[in-house]
Amino acid sequence: ITVLFGLTDFWNMERIMKIAVLGAAGGIGQPLSLLLKMQLPAGSELALYDPAPMTRGVAVDLSHIPTRVKVSGYAGSDPSAALAGADIVLLAAGIARKPGMERSDLFKFNAGIIVDLVQHCARVCPQALVAIITNPVNSMVPIAAEVLRKAGVYDPRRLFGLTSLDVVRAESFALDVESVTNHEVTIPVVGGHSGVTIVPLFSQLSRGQYDADELTSLIARVQGAGTEVVEAKAGAGSATLAMAYAALRFCLSLVRAKLGEANVREYAFVEGGHADAKFFSQPIVLGAEGVAQVLDYQPVHPVEQAAIARMLPVLNKEIQQGIDYARHVLQD
Numbered sequence: 001i002t003v004l005f006g007l008t009d010f011w012n013m014e015r016i017m018k019i020a021v022l023g024a025a026g027g028i029g030q031p032l033s034l035l036l037k038m039q040l041p042a043g044s045e046l047a048l049y050d051p052a053p054m055t056r057g058v059a060v061d062l063s064h065i066p067t068r069v070k071v072s073g074y075a076g077s078d079p080s081a082a083l084a085g086a087d088i089v090l091l092a093a094g095i096a097r098k099p100g101m102e103r104s105d106l107f108k109f110n111a112g113i114i115v116d117l118v119q120h121c122a123r124v125c126p127q128a129l130v131a132i133i134t135n136p137v138n139s140m141v142p143i144a145a146e147v148l149r150k151a152g153v154y155d156p157r158r159l160f161g162l163t164s165l166d167v168v169r170a171e172s173f174a175l176d177v178e179s180v181t182n183h184e185v186t187i188p189v190v191g192g193h194s195g196v197t198i199v200p201l202f203s204q205l206s207r208g209q210y211d212a213d214e215l216t217s218l219i220a221r222v223q224g225a226g227t228e229v230v231e232a233k234a235g236a237g238s239a240t241l242a243m244a245y246a247a248l249r250f251c252l253s254l255v256r257a258k259l260g261e262a263n264v265r266e267y268a269f270v271e272g273g274h275a276d277a278k279f280f281s282q283p284i285v286l287g288a289e290g291v292a293q294v295l296d297y298q299p300v301h302p303v304e305q306a307a308i309a310r311m312l313p314v315l316n317k318e319i320q321q322g323i324d325y326a327r328h329v330l331q332d
């Protein structure tokens, strides 16, 4: 009997998935790591990396929660140990907004961090699915793509910009609408993840019948939601808790797809799915290798179509800014 229990334990502990969180000691990293520790499938491994010396303590703290998810923590300047063997990398490293800042103001601080961390990913875990939370997402994802390309390991199916917070917010605001009674509602959010580039498609909410004014104000509400949090936190940071939840949801979708579940649908900022922008956030189907299919997001209301048309130049400028930066730094 002891031998049998021993075997069961061994099987339970066999690693089925390794998730690395970069920026794990931060405002997003900590609650995200907590949620992952609680919700990853038994046998998963969670590796936390952050230059902050407290990171190993965060891992020890989490390891006292009784789930079969093994947690390790790494501080210092080298993320390699956290990345070794990682199947999924969640990248939430870098500074966040303060009141009065746009996401684009973070570019010069966070671009170098992305280059450095993604270079490590390319070397240590080139097959991993990499999801970028760091802002400005519209520029950081193109930078990551260039870094991976330069390293010879770029596969657009495996790189994502995390825009699921916009979807979560849209869902949450839809709950304020009388006709929606459950939280199973899904609202596509397309475009990018900054200001006007965020375009929620409330017209696709099956029970919602919105006129043009209502759609306009719902779009503005989702676009301004991040700034609302930044202002309410009054200099102490930007969205962290709803972001952690959104990233958990996205990560669990990646895990389910990697474990063989079919037809896992998500939204993310990915390359190759749109005629008018190199990267675009839209509905995707996930598979074991990442993006299995990019889905169309039609039909859209004329108000939404106009919002998309208006924001495309902004989105393309932010994408190009990332590409230009990366090519300059990587001397292409």
Ligand code: NAI
Residues within 6 Å of the ligand: 022, 023, 024, 025, 026, 027, 028, 029, 049, 050, 051, 052, 092, 093, 094, 095, 096, 097, 106, 110, 113, 116, 117, 132, 133, 134, 135, 136, 137, 162, 163, 164, 165, 166, 193, 237, 238, 239, 240, 243
């Ligand atoms: P934070 O400042 O609380 O934490 C960032 C963490 O990154 C810190 O612990 C810091 O030590 C760490 N860090 C700095 N350099 C690093 C490096 N080279 N390698 C690894 N870690 C490093 O910031 P917070 O609130 O956690 O936000 C992180 C990022 O996420 C920001 O850029 C923010 O704008 C972005 N964000 C993205 C959202 C989205 O929807 N995609 C929503 C909200 C925030």
